[in-house]
Amino acid sequence: MFINLSDVLTSEDRVLTMQTETDMTEVSIGGQTFQILKKSPVRFVFTNTGKNKAVIDGQAEMTFAMNCDRCLQSLEREMNLQFSREIHAPEPDGGLSKTADAADDDQSFMEGYQLNVEDLLYNEIMINWPRKVLCKPDCKGICMQCGKDLNTGSCGCDTFVPDPRMAVIKDIFNANKEV
Ligand SMILES: [Zn+2]
Ligand SMILES: [Zn+2]
Numbered sequence: 023m024f025i026n027l028s029d030v031l032t033s034e035d036r037v038l039t040m041q042t043e044t045d046m047t048e049v050s051i052g053g054q055t056f057q058i059l060k061k062s063p064v065r066f067v068f069t070n071t072g073k074n075k076a077v078i079d080g081q082a083e084m085t086f087a088m089n090c091d092r093c094l095q096s097l098e099r100e101m102n103l104q105f106s107r108e109i110h111a112p113e114p115d116g117g118l119s120k121t122a123d124a125a126d127d128d129q130s131f132m133e134g135y136q137l138n139v140e141d142l143l144y145n146e147i148m149i150n151w152p153r154k155v156l157c158k159p160d161c162k163g164i165c166m167q168c169g170k171d172l173n174t175g176s177c178g179c180d181t182f183v184p185d186p187r188m189a190v191i192k193d194i195f196n197a198n199k200e201v
Contacts, residue, residue: 023042023043023044023045023138023139023140024133024136024137024138024139025040025042025066025068025136025137025139026135026136026137027068027076027109027132027135027136027137028111028135030068030069030070030076031070031074031075031076031109031110031111031135032074032111033070034070034072034073035070036068036069036070037067037068037069037070038066038067038068038069039065039066039067039068040065040066040068041063041064041065041066042063042064042066042139043063043064044061044064044082044139044140044143045140046058046061046140046143046144049086049144049147051147051148051151056086056087056088057086057087058084058085058086058087059085059086059087059098060083060084060085060100061082061083061084061085062082062083062084063082064080064081064082064139064143065080065081065082066078066079066080067079067080071108074110074111075108075109075110075111076108076109076110077106077107077108077109078105078106078107078108078109078137078142079105079106080103080104080105080106080107080142080146081102081103081104081105082103082143083100083101083102083103084100084101084103084147085098085099085100085101086098086099086100086101088155089155090155090156090157090161091154091155091156092156092157092161092162092163092164093157093161093162093163093164093171093172093173094164095157095171097155097157099152099155101147101150103143103146103147103150105146107142109129109132109137110129111135112132112134112135128145130145131145157173158173161173165177165179167179167180
């Protein structure tokens, strides 16, 4: 979905409000694909802020299908996207004389005067993506030995992890016993 912003970028004090649907159905993050279960329309306000400059304000809600990092149970997470991005019109010469500064600013979602809505949303989703996803704060995860979901009860596996300091004491104890 492209929105032409040439009018907003070139007309002083122009404000453009619009609402648009996106056809995104999934996102790929870190090699994993996540389904978008629900999404609101994207509300945009484009505001001219000077010669060849504008600000994109946007808002949208999306619900993603995720998995708990510990027990792998599937769950839904709603994300409220709210963002404000400054943009500028493309260089008249096609950007060939771009300074290092201009190359640094992230406007990868703009193609000339056209806003690529999906690229912009993807950017925002990446920024807001949770580092850790848990079904509940105290999720116990799954047993490393039998794979049982430990939230549903313990499995009876021997999960005793020997403490190396204890092992030393045990050795001394055993050595004494042999005397
Ligand atoms: Zn969990
Ligand atoms: Zn187990």
